[in-house]
Amino acid sequence: MPSSLSGHHVGLTVSDLETTVAFYRDVLGLEVLDRFEVSGQAFETVTELEGSSGRFVHLDAGDVRLELVEYEPAGAALEDSDLNQPGAAHVGLAVDDLESVYAGLPEDVETLSDPQTTASGTTLCFLRDPEGNLVELLEA
Template sequence: MSGFQVLRTNHTSFTVSDLDRTCGFFEDALGFEVISRAPRDPALIGQITGVEGADIEVAYVQGPGHRLELIQYLAPDDRRQVEAKPCDTGFAHLAFDVTDVDAAIAASQVFGFRPINPPAPIDKGPNAGSRVVYLRDLDGVTIEYIEKSE
């Protein structure tokens, strides 16, 4: 043992370009609750992240069994959008079990999420019998919806 233990997962974080749009998606499409939203001290954020001149606003959204941190950087000016593909090292996505994949897709499209491909049936592993789809938003945030078989 290493002398400490992980107690629980605190949050998963995504950097986004439009905090209003992304919070709206999680609230209105998925039913999450925004539990906190505020700017942070640039000096502290620079110390934590190593990003000099970081000016951010942070929102926490709470969903069933998990909390997300959404960060919008207002500075520095040299930030850029990364378009990682699922095969790229470091790529991440959120996966949600849903009751209806097609309804989830429709609700997500209102907020700029687009399916990468139509839902696909899974024939192996713990999700065998499920329908699965990946969707991406304008920031490259990727969501997976899994509709379990009855």
């Protein structure tokens, strides 16, 4: 693998950009770094989506950016996936005090369980963002 590779971003496609940005910013505390729109022939070519455009927001997730993108036209929504399904994805975010973060979650945030400490010594829980994407919160 080339030595010039480094992490830049993890991307999630969403249907409601502003609601999803508000969740990651206001509920999880990620800072908005950038907002931009992309369209045109080069974008259509690299995405293989004729007539497409995208609205993007980059959020600061520490060593990597979380990229949220809303495409026009929108594709069909994927069904929620279980963690053990091939192709399933999740965003992992480290926190200093998981119990406090968990206790401060709004009641309407869907969680898979309360925080659990695994055999590896990591305390974690999973929740879903407003789009149904899985988010792992962990305290090492």
